Amino acid sequence: MYRYDEFDAAFVEGRTAQFADQVARRLSGELSEDQFRPLRLMNGLYLQLHAYMLRIAVPYGTLNSRQMRKFAHIARTYDRGYGHFTTRQNIQFNWPKLRDVPAILGELASVEMHAIQTSGNCIRNTTADQFAGAAADEIIDPRPIAEIIRQWSSLHPEFTYLPRKFKIAMTGAPNDRAAIRFHDIGLQAATNGAGDIGWEVWVGGGLGRTPMIAKLINSFVPNEHLLAYLESIMRVYNRYGRRDNKYKARIKILVHEEGLETIKGQVEAEFAEVRGGVLTLPAEEVDRITAYFAPPEFKTGTATKIDVAYESIIDPAYGRWLDHNINSHRQPGYASVTISLKPIGGAPGDATDAQMDAVADIAERYAFDELRVSHEQNLVLPHVAISDLRTVYDALVAAQLAEGNAGLITDIICCPGMDFCSLATARSIPIAQEIGRKFASAERQADIGDLKIKISGCINACGHHHVAHIGILGVEKKGGELYQITLGGDATENASVGKIIGPGFEAEQVPDAIETLVDTYIARRTSADESFIAAYRRLGEAPFKEALYGNA
Amino acid sequence: MATLNMLHSERKPDKLRSLGILALNGMFDEMDAVGVLRQAAQDILPGDLAIVSSFGADSAVLLHLVAQVDPSLPVYFLETGKHFPETLAYVETLKKQLGLMNVIAIHPDPADIKRFDPTGELWETDPDSCCHIRKTEPLEPITEQFGGWVTGRKRFQTKERGVLPHFELTSDDRIKVNPLAYFSDADVNQYKIDHGLPEHPLFSMGYKSIGCAPCTSVVAEGEDPRAGRWRGLNKKECGIHFDFNGAIASPMNAAKFTLYKDGAFIADPFHAWEDGDDAATARYKHVPVTVFLANREAFLDNQAPLGLLVSPGEKIEDVEQDLSRFSSIAIKFPAFTDGRGYSTARLLAERYHYDGEIRAVGDVLQDQIPLMRRCGVNAFVVTHQPTREALEENRLPEVAIFYQPVGIAEVPVGTRPYLRRAH
Numbered sequence: 005m006y007r008y009d010e011f012d013a014a015f016v017e018g019r020t021a022q023f024a025d026q027v028a029r030r031l032s033g034e035l036s037e038d039q040f041r042p043l044r045l046m047n048g049l050y051l052q053l054h055a056y057m058l059r060i061a062v063p064y065g066t067l068n069s070r071q072m073r074k075f076a077h078i079a080r081t082y083d084r085g086y087g088h089f090t091t092r093q094n095i096q097f098n099w100p101k102l103r104d105v106p107a108i109l110g111e112l113a114s115v116e117m118h119a120i121q122t123s124g125n126c127i128r129n130t131t132a133d134q135f136a137g138a139a140a141d142e143i144i145d146p147r148p149i150a151e152i153i154r155q156w157s158s159l160h161p162e163f164t165y166l167p168r169k170f171k172i173a174m175t176g177a178p179n180d181r182a183a184i185r186f187h188d189i190g191l192q193a194a195t196n197g198a199g200d201i202g203w204e205v206w207v208g209g210g211l212g213r214t215p216m217i218a219k220l221i222n223s224f225v226p227n228e229h230l231l232a233y234l235e236s237i238m239r240v241y242n243r244y245g246r247r248d249n250k251y252k253a254r255i256k257i258l259v260h261e262e263g264l265e266t267i268k269g270q271v272e273a274e275f276a277e278v279r280g281g282v283l284t285l286p287a288e289e290v291d292r293i294t295a296y297f298a299p300p301e302f303k304t305g306t307a308t309k310i311d312v313a314y315e316s317i318i319d320p321a322y323g324r325w326l327d328h329n330i331n332s333h334r335q336p337g338y339a340s341v342t343i344s345l346k347p348i349g350g351a352p353g354d355a356t357d358a359q360m361d362a363v364a365d366i367a368e369r370y371a372f373d374e375l376r377v378s379h380e381q382n383l384v385l386p387h388v389a390i391s392d393l394r395t396v397y398d399a400l401v402a403a404q405l406a407e408g409n410a411g412l413i414t415d416i417i418c419c420p421g422m423d424f425c426s427l428a429t430a431r432s433i434p435i436a437q438e439i440g441r442k443f444a445s446a447e448r449q450a451d452i453g454d455l456k457i458k459i460s461g462c463i464n465a466c467g468h469h470h471v472a473h474i475g476i477l478g479v480e481k482k483g484g485e486l487y488q489i490t491l492g493g494d495a496t497e498n499a500s501v502g503k504i505i506g507p508g509f510e511a512e513q514v515p516d517a518i519e520t521l522v523d524t525y526i527a528r529r530t531s532a533d534e535s536f537i538a539a540y541r542r543l544g545e546a547p548f549k550e551a552l553y554g555n556a
Numbered sequence: 557m558a559t560l561n562m563l564h565s566e567r568k569p570d571k572l573r574s575l576g577i578l579a580l581n582g583m584f585d586e587m588d589a590v591g592v593l594r595q596a597a598q599d600i601l602p603g604d605l606a607i608v609s610s611f612g613a614d615s616a617v618l619l620h621l622v623a624q625v626d627p628s629l630p631v632y633f634l635e636t637g638k639h640f641p642e643t644l645a646y647v648e649t650l651k652k653q654l655g656l657m658n659v660i661a662i663h664p665d666p667a668d669i670k671r672f673d674p675t676g677e678l679w680e681t682d683p684d685s686c687c688h689i690r691k692t693e694p695l696e697p698i699t700e701q702f703g704g705w706v707t708g709r710k711r712f713q714t715k716e717r718g719v720l721p722h723f724e725l726t727s728d729d730r731i732k733v734n735p736l737a738y739f740s741d742a743d744v745n746q747y748k749i750d751h752g753l754p755e756h757p758l759f760s761m762g763y764k765s766i767g768c769a770p771c772t773s774v775v776a777e778g779e780d781p782r783a784g785r786w787r788g789l790n791k792k793e794c795g796i797h798f799d800f801n802g803a804i805a806s807p808m809n810a811a812k813f814t815l816y817k818d819g820a821f822i823a824d825p826f827h828a829w830e831d832g833d834d835a836a837t838a839r840y841k842h843v844p845v846t847v848f849l850a851n852r853e854a855f856l857d858n859q860a861p862l863g864l865l866v867s868p869g870e871k872i873e874d875v876e877q878d879l880s881r882f883s884s885i886a887i888k889f890p891a892f893t894d895g896r897g898y899s900t901a902r903l904l905a906e907r908y909h910y911d912g913e914i915r916a917v918g919d920v921l922q923d924q925i926p927l928m929r930r931c932g933v934n935a936f937v938v939t940h941q942p943t944r945e946a947l948e949e950n951r952l953p954e955v956a957i958f959y960q961p962v963g964i965a966e967v968p969v970g971t972r973p974y975l976r977r978a979h
């Protein structure tokens with residue numbers, strides 16, 4: 005894992021002091037709210053429905069037990085005993101007091117963390133595959149480059165007041181678990197003819213009110229030129245991105261309105277100027293950062309297999325957990341474990357201080373002190389010895405974190421919605437909870453198989469409903485809440501945006517509507533191996549539509 | 557509803573009524589606020605009197621009077637949706653502590669918000685319209701329902717109020733009751749102390765006159781309390797009266813020099829280009845890019861010192877070969893959130909090696925100056941007072957080490973010289 009040196013520490017300390025000064029000026033009234041707003045946003049501090057909300061960066065979703073314990077401590081001391089993990093691999097605290105924020109940032113700095121650029125119209129935290137450095141299908145661990153991007157983009161003077169926020173996601177594997185085609189820039193590891201590893205650069209993806217799949221702007225940029233290439237894109241966007249309309253200000257609109265070829269021409273012209281200049285990344289420096297992410301010292305000679313069928317008979321709950329919450333590891337004898345933050349009836353992504361402490365303990369003892377946050381709002385232990393799985397499971401059971409539902413129908417991504425968010429037009433957490441209750445039966449979930457439900461409380465789509473197999477969008481209609489259902493979205497390398505299936509439903513009707521869709525799928529699938537999304541692609545929307553609305 | 561409307565249409569100026577009002581004004585001791593209010597609520601306008609309160613820094617006194625006379629008197633609060641959370645909390649505090657039983661929040665019409673202010677930023681571009689949809693419109697149907705209104709106005713606040721009586725008749729024949737007309741600032745404070753009234757949570761933080769959050773800032777010691785409202789905007793008060801009547805913000809003393817360069821505020825030889833200026837004879841003017849391009853030959857023949865003004869959206873590439881013609885290039889930041897000028901500055905300094913003065917003009921604030929500097933800006937036109945002080949006292953909020961190579965003056969530091977820089 006990356007470790008701060010003196011320079012990094014001094015930087016974060018400087019930034020914390022700077023922000024403490026800004027908070028002091030706001031409290032004293034020297035700064036008005038409109039002057040303070042962009043400053044606090046630049047440091048992850050939002051004004052929500054009930055209180056301030058502080059968003060803390062977990063760079064590319066990687067953290068250690070000390071950092072997790074610090075979150076627990078902050079939740080206990082400055083908040084109401086819990087934190088909320090987000091789809092950007094960050095954590096949010098919903099109830100801090102403005103005057104406490106500098107102290108919280110000081111606490112974070114002591115464990116090499118910060119809230120820099122977790123909001124505002126700047127380059128946000130770069131996200132990455134939650135199984136980076138562990139997954140069996142990986143070409144290269146994207147985190148060293150993500151760390152370099154983090155540093156290059158931190159308080160970048162030219163790109164701090166962009167037309168709109170800017171998000172970069174990376175994956176080192178061909179199976180895209182980081183939804184890179186739905187980010188402003190997506191980077192996917194690629195090899196060129198000579199066998200060198202570099203990056204495919206995708207640009208102009210995004211969700212929100214105008215979902216767009218990113219377009220490939222360059223099929224191979226080597227590490228050496230990556231920062232120069234990114235700076236070229238950023239400059240074109242900063243200069244030409246629309247600023248007249250907040251809803252048209254993301255780079256996806258620029259790419260869409262101007263056309264990929266025009267933007268590509270501008271980027272290439274800029275790149276021709278800066279290429280080979282100060283941003284050229286020396287190979288030794290990439291190596292030096294990469295060394296921080298060296299794999300841990302795996303043990304050999306331990307068990308490399310686990311008989312899931314056998315375990316399922318002895319302890320069905322454990323069996324289900326093994327079935328769904330384990331990802332294959334590139335090191336024989338190891339596995340990655342997903343810790344579900346989606347208990348039936350809970351608020352997706354929430355963890356209590358005690359749970360965070362428990363997870364930290366487990367990571368320290370059984371997972372080389374490493375943890376990840378996934379964009380699906382779960383936690384991950386990237387490296388667990390197969391021989392330790394039962395012990396880890398038991399510890400998770402004790403912490404009430406052993407829900408074996410990763411990737412299943414109750415593993416719902418859900419935005420805060422009307423319960424916390426001032427922009428919301430509808431509730432979202434209660435909908436997720438109701439659907440969870442409806443499908444609480446573990447056997448039924450397992451029978452349904454992989455199915456991604458995502459819920460947003462308004463058109464801003466923080467819950468990623470556009471890329472859900474079944475997406476739910478809460479809208480306001482005639483003073484009440486109405487939920488639109490979309491089908492067929494996909495955030496992976498087979499990227500697609502879901503289609504609205506028909507008129508919306510009242511909140512109480514949503515779980516039944518979902519059940520109808522699921523039953524239709526079960527009745528029509530070729531076998532239990534055909535997933536919902538595969539069946540939908542084969543069948544089209546007609547049978548689902550008919551099931552929901554009748555044969556009109 | 558029908559009856560109310562009827563009442564309203566019948567309400568016309570009435571001579572007897574106005575005479576009666578005159579008489580009323582003689583009935584009470586100057587400081588007998590309770591007496592005034594009781595008379596209004598019980599004898600003159602029973603069931604027909606209400607109050608609009610902003611629940612601002614000095615609303616507590618009037619509300620305390622209401623609580624003594626009749627805690628069920630309707631108290632309307634304009635819930636514009638833009639209040640400080642502290643104000644909303646204060647509403648609850650006062651309600652509870654004073655036992656007010658009839659505080660009614662008035663909300664703007666959601667259709668209006670959707671139509672005119674979908675982004676919630678109307679206050680920024682057009683505060684008058686913002687107030688119109690959030691205050692004037694929602695209040696209108698309510699005002700029609702009552703024959704009399706209690707206000708918190710005081711004589712001392714403005715010149716016009718030097719003659720404020722306890723009872724007034726308005727042009728549409730409503731009665732305004734001003735129980736605090738004779739109260740001075742000191743009386744108000746004493747009253748608060750005597751009755752242990754809770755202070756608005758923001759009052760101690762320097763907010764003396766509190767309205768909606770985006771439109772309120774802090775006033776300096778000795779400044780008119782209402783100077784903090786709509787600071788920086790050419791707007792003095794809402795189109796409605798009640799608690800919102802205000803004095804006129806005292807204009808900030810214009811600082812003598814606004815150009816900050818090489819560590820000091822200095823006299824600025826340059827002026828803005830004006831309509832009617834002539835390309836052949838202009839001197840010490842910042843010529844807008846479009847004007848320059850339209851009269852390029854004439855400007856190039858003119859030997860006098862000239863500057864260039866680059867606005868966002870204009871491409872510095874278009875004047876690339878003529879840059880050396882200018883001794884100063886001004887980059888316009890119309891709002892500090894518009895970051896296009898940073899790219900312009902970097903191109904000038906780094907790509908075109910322009911070595912004259914690069915100045916930032918417009919919304920130039922202390923929190924952005926360090927970024928501008930890194931991008932190559934070396935002069936700043938500053939009109940914002942706190943920024944001026946920060947520059948004079950050399951305490952800009954800045955992180956002094958950097959993670960990316962930018963500009964021409966920064967030097968490598970630390971262990972990763974390809975990336976790390978300092979001044």
Ligand code: SF4
Nearest residue numbers: 419425428461462466
């Ligand atoms: S989708 Fe809408 S309601 Fe949900 S968090 Fe985002 S802005 Fe808020």
Ligand code: SF4
Nearest residue numbers: 679683686687768771
């Ligand atoms: S006080 Fe400001 S935000 Fe409130 S209504 Fe008036 S202009 Fe709008």
